[in-house]
Amino acid sequence: xxxxxxxxxxxxxxxxxxxxxxxxxxxxxxxxxxxxxxxxxxxxxxxxxxxxxxxxxxxxxxxxxxxxxxxxxxxxxxxxxxxxxxxxxxxxxxxxxxxxxxxxx
Amino acid sequence: xxxxxxxxxxxxxxxxxxxxxxxxxxxxxxxxxxxxxxxxxxxxxxxxxxxxxxxxxxxxxxxxxxxxxxxxxxxxxxxxxxxxxxxxxxxxxxxxxxxxxxxxx
Ligand SMILES: [Zn+2]
Ligand SMILES: [Zn+2]
Ligand SMILES: [Zn+2]
Ligand SMILES: [Zn+2]
Numbered sequence: 001x002x003x004x005x006x007x008x009x010x011x012x013x014x015x016x017x018x019x020x021x022x023x024x025x026x027x028x029x030x031x032x033x034x035x036x037x038x039x040x041x042x043x044x045x046x047x048x049x050x051x052x053x054x055x056x057x058x059x060x061x062x063x064x065x066x067x068x069x070x071x072x073x074x075x076x077x078x079x080x081x082x083x084x085x086x087x088x089x090x091x092x093x094x095x096x097x098x099x100x101x102x103x104x105x
Numbered sequence: 106x107x108x109x110x111x112x113x114x115x116x117x118x119x120x121x122x123x124x125x126x127x128x129x130x131x132x133x134x135x136x137x138x139x140x141x142x143x144x145x146x147x148x149x150x151x152x153x154x155x156x157x158x159x160x161x162x163x164x165x166x167x168x169x170x171x172x173x174x175x176x177x178x179x180x181x182x183x184x185x186x187x188x189x190x191x192x193x194x195x196x197x198x199x200x201x202x203x204x205x206x207x208x209x210x
Contacts, residue, residue, distance in 0.1 A: 013196075018188040074142065074146065074181075087123070087124060
């Protein structure tokens, strides 16, 4: 599982919040790490879903029957996690370096 | 296929370029539309890959053998396309409304 990152987004970057949420694993709530996709189109970290399947042969999101053999790597998600993380850091940095102009008093 | 969008990103939003590229179909170069993922983990618009498979039973990216039955919906990508498009519009708008402070002459 990826390292935990919990920075609040400033209001002008709040539009990135949905993307942040979509890129997280529904089991560990961290960014997806070695993403595996089920037949029912749900995505989990490889370790998280394999651990879950050792208890129950169901998708943790929708309860469809599921085995390890049904899992498929979703590598585009791994690339998106890396690039989203980088972009967010750069936007936060740019945002910090040029704060909004405050009205003169 | 989604409508074509070709806005150049200003330098302070150039960090979004990689995400933009990742969310596009390798056949039509537009944003992914009803994303289908192959066993080899490559993603295409549903219409683009079905049209391609009517000519050749191969993945257009890596040439692995591929049939329609091997395709799996990758719905998270569809959600990411919608949310990325919205976020980019909002960032471009915010950027336009507060341009960088130009030095006094
Ligand atoms: Zn996880
Ligand atoms: Zn499911
Ligand atoms: Zn396409
Ligand atoms: Zn392929």
